[in-house]
Amino acid sequence: MKREIRSYVLRQGRTTPAQQRALEELLPRFGIPFSNSFLDTGQVFTRTAPVVLEIGSGMGETTAAIAQSNPDTDYIAVEVHGPGIGSLLKKIDALELRNLRLIRHDAVAVLEQMIPDASLAGLHLFFPDPWPKKRHHKRRLVQPAFAALAARKLAPGGYFHAATDWPEYATQIDAVLSSSPLFEKNSQGKKVRPVTKFERRGIGLGHPVRDLLFLRRQK
Ligand SMILES: C[S@@+](CC[C@H](N)C(=O)[O-])C[C@H]1O[C@@H](n2cnc3c(N)ncnc32)[C@H](O)[C@@H]1O
Numbered sequence: 001m002k003r004e005i006r007s008y009v010l011r012q013g014r015t016t017p018a019q020q021r022a023l024e025e026l027l028p029r030f031g032i033p034f035s036n037s038f039l040d041t042g043q044v045f046t047r048t049a050p051v052v053l054e055i056g057s058g059m060g061e062t063t064a065a066i067a068q069s070n071p072d073t074d075y076i077a078v079e080v081h082g083p084g085i086g087s088l089l090k091k092i093d094a095l096e097l098r099n100l101r102l103i104r105h106d107a108v109a110v111l112e113q114m115i116p117d118a119s120l121a122g123l124h125l126f127f128p129d130p131w132p133k134k135r136h137h138k139r140r141l142v143q144p145a146f147a148a149l150a151a152r153k154l155a156p157g158g159y160f161h162a163a164t165d166w167p168e169y170a171t172q173i174d175a176v177l178s179s180s181p182l183f184e185k186n187s188q189g190k191k192v193r194p195v196t197k198f199e200r201r202g203i204g205l206g207h208p209v210r211d212l213l214f215l216r217r218q219k
Contacts, residue, residue: 013083044101053075155216167210
């Protein structure tokens with residue numbers, strides 16, 4: 001997927017001293033360095049288990065909660081925002097999560113270069129930046145090229161779970177995935193998902209939240 005337009009702008013914001021310490025001390029322990037060769041998840045997690053990748057884990061509350069309640073699945077969180085990464089690292093340490101690791105990099109490059117094809121059991125995309133201005137819509141992550149990339153990386157039967165509080169982006173995600181012959185919509189399916197930090201903010205503003213679930217077709 002050739003692209004110069006990114007789905008994020010790096011605004012680091014304020015990093016607390018505790019987050020900074022986590023970045024320095026815990027990233028080497030719980031982070032996976034970005035690399036342009038395929039990752040051996042069996043080696044990373046020292047076991048064979050389904051692997052779910054999350055794009056944009058933010059402050060990581062939901063990410064950590066999901067990993068804690070699903071110990072038989074391994075999770076890779078991908079995020080670029082320093083304070084959020086620091087915050088998630090602290091949670092991995094405090095909760096002693098052995099099934100959650102983090103990559104500090106652009107998730108599109110991670111998918112393309114580090115994740116073997118047909119290897120993921122699931123992909124999470126919770127409250128992606130909605131880029132509400134029309135001239136910024138091109139920055140939205142979910143576009144046809146992204147759907148093709150997601151389909152390539154998911155194992156047959158694997159799931160893509162997105163959630164957004166931006167109705168018009170929900171419509172776009174729905175349209176893009178529905179028009180891919182490689183996905184089928186799973187309207188009845190419901191994945192349990194704890195409320196995320198951004199979701200809480202959206203709910204406070206009266207935004208409706210929509211979850212979208214698609215399955216990677218077998219062929
Ligand atoms: C609106 S926040 C939502 C965070 C979290 N999922 C939540 O619901 O609280 C979107 C996050 O996605 C991250 N992000 C956006 N594009 C990304 C990309 N290409 N790779 C990694 N992270 C990305 C941003 O840094 C930001 O933290």
